[in-house]
Amino acid sequence: MSVLDAGDLRRAQTRIAHEIVERNRGAADVVLVGLYTRGLAIARRLADAIAEFEDLVVPVGALDVSFYRDDIGLRAVTPTGPTEVPVDITGRVVVLVDDVLYTGRTVRAAMDALTELGRPRAIQLAVLVDRGHRELPIRPDFVGKNLPTRVGEDVRVRLTEIDGGLDSVELRDGDSEQAEGVR
Amino acid sequence: MKHLLSVDDLDVESLTAMLDLSEQFVAVNQRDIPKVPALRGKVVASLFYEDSTRTRLSFETAAKRLSCDVMNFSVSQSSVKKGESLLDTVQTIEAMGIDAIVIRHPSAGAPHRITEWVDASVINAGDGRHAHPTQALLDVLTLRRHREMNGLRVAIVGDVRHSRVARSNVKALHLLGADVTLVAPPTLLPESLDGWPVHVSHDLDDVISEVDVVMLLRMQFERQQEALFPTVREYTARYGLTEARADRLKPDALIMHPGPMNRGVELAASVADGPASLVTEQVSNGVAVRMAVLYTLLGSGASVV
Numbered sequence: 173m174s175v176l177d178a179g180d181l182r183r184a185q186t187r188i189a190h191e192i193v194e195r196n197r198g199a200a201d202v203v204l205v206g207l208y209t210r211g212l213a214i215a216r217r218l219a220d221a222i223a224e225f226e227d228l229v230v231p232v233g234a235l236d237v238s239f240y241r242d243d244i245g246l247r248a249v250t251p252t253g254p255t256e257v258p259v260d261i262t263g264r265v266v267v268l269v270d271d272v273l274y275t276g277r278t279v280r281a282a283m284d285a286l287t288e289l290g291r292p293r294a295i296q297l298a299v300l301v302d303r304g305h306r307e308l309p310i311r312p313d314f315v316g317k318n319l320p321t322r323v324g325e326d327v328r329v330r331l332t333e334i335d336g337g338l339d340s341v342e343l344r345d346g347d348s349e350q351a352e353g354v355r
Numbered sequence: 356m357k358h359l360l361s362v363d364d365l366d367v368e369s370l371t372a373m374l375d376l377s378e379q380f381v382a383v384n385q386r387d388i389p390k391v392p393a394l395r396g397k398v399v400a401s402l403f404y405e406d407s408t409r410t411r412l413s414f415e416t417a418a419k420r421l422s423c424d425v426m427n428f429s430v431s432q433s434s435v436k437k438g439e440s441l442l443d444t445v446q447t448i449e450a451m452g453i454d455a456i457v458i459r460h461p462s463a464g465a466p467h468r469i470t471e472w473v474d475a476s477v478i479n480a481g482d483g484r485h486a487h488p489t490q491a492l493l494d495v496l497t498l499r500r501h502r503e504m505n506g507l508r509v510a511i512v513g514d515v516r517h518s519r520v521a522r523s524n525v526k527a528l529h530l531l532g533a534d535v536t537l538v539a540p541p542t543l544l545p546e547s548l549d550g551w552p553v554h555v556s557h558d559l560d561d562v563i564s565e566v567d568v569v570m571l572l573r574m575q576f577e578r579q580q581e582a583l584f585p586t587v588r589e590y591t592a593r594y595g596l597t598e599a600r601a602d603r604l605k606p607d608a609l610i611m612h613p614g615p616m617n618r619g620v621e622l623a624a625s626v627a628d629g630p631a632s633l634v635t636e637q638v639s640n641g642v643a644v645r646m647a648v649l650y651t652l653l654g655s656g657a658s659v660v
Contacts, residue, residue: 239391248655251379288388
């Protein structure tokens with residue numbers, strides 16, 4: 173079942189970009205840090221949007237949280253790509269960006285990973301879809317869409333630059349052991 | 356994968372995956388805080404029945420950077436001196452609760468034997484003339500960072516007969532498509548080279564100007580019980596990478612040595628410290644490779660890789 177189409181996603185991203193600038197009274201101190209793989213793509217889009225209406229280049233970093241996860245040893249956790257944050261994050265506002273927020277465990281790992289790179293003034297969280305079922309006391313600051321789901325369901329985000337085709341978000345009956353369910 | 360005993364435990368896919376993972380740790384090691392919490396609570400025991408500086412320290416550093424606890428077991432100050440058997444020693448340290456044993460032993464096959472006795476993962480840090488898989492991994496990682504491996508021409512020069520480094524490197528280089536030539540006097544080659552995917556030369560001057568990489572082996576005086584070559588000076592004259600020979604290398608050729616070096620024997624000091632030398636890079640990549648091995652063996656869960 174399709175829950176967001178390309179137009180919905182574009183509008184949600186534009187709104188999030190505006191909210192980030194509004195919340196931080198500009199974006200001069202902001203660093204967007206995307207989580208592999210789709211969070212990084214979304215972070216780049218947010219940076220492009222901010223560049224357009226704010227005339228400001230916001231740095232974009234990439235974060236791989238594998239070595240900080242709490243389920244290492246329960247399953248194979250293989251890194252996706254190199255952690256690369258182009259600026260010193262100390263004293264700046266880091267906006268973590270991911271596609272789907274679920275249990276919150278990935279975000280917890282990301283916060284640990286970030287604090288080893290420096291001491292941000294604040295960490296904020298932007299997600300395209302919040303599907304609920306948090307297992308940790310974590311809440312997003314910027315949300316594209318709140319999507320009520322059952323635990324067994326599978327939220328699929330497709331982005332042009334990674335998956336080809338048009339952007340979309342689908343909700344499917346998945347088996348509960350799917351990789352997405354481990355997030 | 357539970358143990359790493361030899362390069363034979365790897366195929367092209369798992370070797371490549373291990374090298375890719377090592378690259379992640381190369382990046383971690385360049386950070387201000389070169390440490391990740393990945394293997395918190397895991398205990399790694401190192402058990403060295405032969406002297407070693409770099410391999411032991413390299414494994415220890417790797418384990419600590421993954422937040423493992425490390426038990427260092429120095430054989431010369433232990434109950435082994437009182438005649439304790441390998442079985443008893445290994446069972447004793449396992450009873451203290453460990454997740455991995457890193458072992459170096461003068462007898463080929465000792466690490467394999469240990470896998471039959473313990474539940475912990477066993478990592479071979481060198482067993483006799485048999486294998487030294489993490490050295491081969493760090494060597495191919497280092498080379499891969501500079502050159503395309505497929506078709507790369509590599510000369511492995513020196514005491515091949517006694518060298519576990521050579522055995523492991525031949526396998527790893529071959530898996531990645533490199534073209535290996537062993538260069539040594541007949542007395543320093545193994546009795547049989549059946550099944551080794553290599554060319555053989557007895558004359559370094561024949562190949563020196565054609566190869567992309569020269570990998571020098573340490574002359575293992577401690578393992579040689581007979582005179583395998585007339586004098587060190589004559590060996591150096593014919594098989595050493597002297598300044599004169601280094602001048603005949605291709606302009607972009609690379610030079611490697613697994614250490615510890617006998618400076619002035621296998622290679623001239625000025626060559627070892629020259630721009631073509633990858634020796635110190637080999638050492639720093641060694642830490643990253645051992646992090647990747649520990650992470651793969653201890654971090655993957657039961658049935659993976």
